[in-house]
Amino acid sequence: MNKWVKYSISGAILLGFIYVLYHFSSVEPAPEDLEQVKAENTKSERDQLAEEQTRRPIPINPEGMYLIHHLFKSYDRTKKMKPMQSPIAKNLPVKSTNAFPNIYMLMGNGAYFNYEDADALIEFVKAGNVAFVCADELSYSLASNLFWGEELNSKYGECMDVNFLHDSLEILPDYHWFYTGDDGEKKSDVWNFWNIDGLQYDEYSVLSAAILCDDWVKTRNPICVRIKIGEGMLFLHSETSMFTNRTLMDDNQGLEYAERIMSHIPRGNIYWHDLSGRNSHRYLAKKGSEESAEGEGGGSETYGKRRESPLQFILDSTALRWALYLLLLGLGFYIIFQSKRRRRIIPAAEKRVNSSVEFADTVSQLYYQERRHDKIVKHQEIVFKDFIRSTYYMTTLKADDQFISALSKKSGVATEKIAQIFKAFEYAEGNSSLNDEFLITLQNKLDDFYKNCN
Secondary structure, three states, X not given: OOHXXXXXXXXXXXXXXXXXXXXXXXXXOOHXXXXXXXXXXXXXXXXXXXXXXXXXXXXXXXXXXHHHHHHHHOOOOEEEEEEEOOOHHHHXXXXXXXXXXXXXXXXXXXXXXOHHHHHHHHHHHHOOOEEEEEOOOEOHHHHHHHEOOOOEEEEXXXXXXXXXXXXXXXXXXXXXXXXXXXXXXXXXXXXXXXXXXXXXXXXXXXXXXXXXXXXXXXXXXXXXEEEEEOOEEEEEEOOHHHHOHHHHHHOHHHHXXXXXXXXXOOOEEEEEEXXXXXXXXXXXXXXXXXXXXXXXXXXXXXXXOOOOOOOHHHHOXXXXXXXXXXXXXXXXXXXXXXXXXXXXXXXXXXXXXXHHHHHHHHHHHHHHHOOOHHHHHHHHHHHHHHHHHHXXXXXXXXXXXXXXXXXXXXXXXXXXXXXXXXXXXXXXOOOOOOOXXXXXXXXXXXXXXXXXXX
């Protein structure tokens, strides 16, 4: 077959594919909506305004935070409150317009930031502002700025007892929290707590913590943590269910807990991120049917129309539409000119290298050259505690005599040697004048533990 004939046939097939794609992904008014569309076009401005005023308002937040939002609006420490949408880097001001700091508030199932927004939030706090993030999950872009490893410790259980660690806020008895389903029945589920052992910042405090009801060890698991970053403060709260509408209306316990958490936030200008969560794009509709106002319909550009294909989102945007066309055109050229069978060169398999060991060696050499022995000891402590958690399934929040005795029984190492290691870690905390002899002695004790433990 002549090559030009082959090119012509391939081009015709490609153009036909583009036409079919555009035809079946286009949006046309559904038959049952034609009369509604005509009626909308003939309405007077007064009728349209009256309909917009009586339409159900768009929810404040997709996670059911209507009540807590209005509590903050009426809070005596709130100088002003302004709703905010993504992106953070563009819409969150670093400098305050008055003598009070700016406060960023996010409450939702997850804090899903890209790297630019995560960096902007950290710089916002460093400048002397305050951020309060209440989420069951952090995006990697934000978590990698705050934690060395995993940011959450998840534990399974039916209930937990929560209290504040500061004496002036402590309540007796503890707050008692259950998971309840949509039918109101109690159920067991996963509770999320912050992994403070992996925090990258040394200046922090645990405000509230929980003890699982079936935990006979009575381990306190951090729920709300305050971290000092630069000149400002970042608050992290792991359980969003403690601020939902259902929780605040069920009894006085939820409301009292929320008020005591609010007492830690200073007086300032609140910027409420009202579109947090995975499905926040559902809440961007400003017009549409009542279903759209609840987050189930389209936006203002598709009012009275029915989406026939997910590709309509791409074809509605000029830039995305031409990007799709260029992609298909490039695919066609590739098929035409690269369709010949070619023998590919099989590259030699490279030997795998454990780069993590090289990285650890480089970092340790850097700290050693700068005489930052305290940083080396901090990394040794993180690795040692992680070894205990993963090997003996023990929590390392508090290294008291009971913990050391239990660790000695499980590892087979004498309690005196374990106690010396933790005393060395405690002595090195915040001490930047450690010498080489202390570092060598501590390393020898750790090596002895690793060699002799069960």
